[in-house]
Amino acid sequence: MFKDTKLYSILTNKCPHCHKGQFFKSKHPYDFSHFGKMNSECSVCGEGFERESGYYLGAMYVSYALNIGLGIGLFFLMVMLLKLDTLAFLFTFLGTVLILFPLNFWLSRLIWINFFVKYNKKLNK
Numbered sequence: 001m002f003k004d005t006k007l008y009s010i011l012t013n014k015c016p017h018c019h020k021g022q023f024f025k026s027k028h029p030y031d032f033s034h035f036g037k038m039n040s041e042c043s044v045c046g047e048g049f050e051r052e053s054g055y056y057l058g059a060m061y062v063s064y065a066l067n068i069g070l071g072i073g074l075f076f077l078m079v080m081l082l083k084l085d086t087l088a089f090l091f092t093f094l095g096t097v098l099i100l101f102p103l104n105f106w107l108s109r110l111i112w113i114n115f116f117v118k119y120n121k122k123l124n125k
């Protein structure tokens with residue numbers, strides 16, 4: 001459905017350049033034995049994933065934006081629609097952020113590298 005889009009690379013843990021090789025070593029974000037371990041380069045096209053030091057610091061801004069989006073969504077659901085206490089919202093939000101941390105880590109790094117690496121459709125034939 002969304003093949004050949006950046007969303008495909010982000011949601012399926014694929015190389016942003018060829019959409020074939022794995023970006024992270026593990027297959028899902030909650031595999032804690034390989035938590036946060038990335039391949040140094042794409043096994044298919046050779047695109048380097050380990051860039052200059054500090055490259056993925058920018059992913060913190062993406063992570064922040066994802067968490068703010070989550071917070072706004074939860075606030076609307078819990079406080080505006082369900083008329084729940086703001087303290088209940090706060091604790092639910094903090095719990096959700098903690099539980100989703102591995103997923104957020106994955107998505108923010110994949111989104112960050114997809115900002116800068118262009119997809120080459122010719123490599124995916």
Ligand SMILES: [Zn+2]
Binds near residue numbers: 018020043044045046
């Ligand atoms: Zn690749």
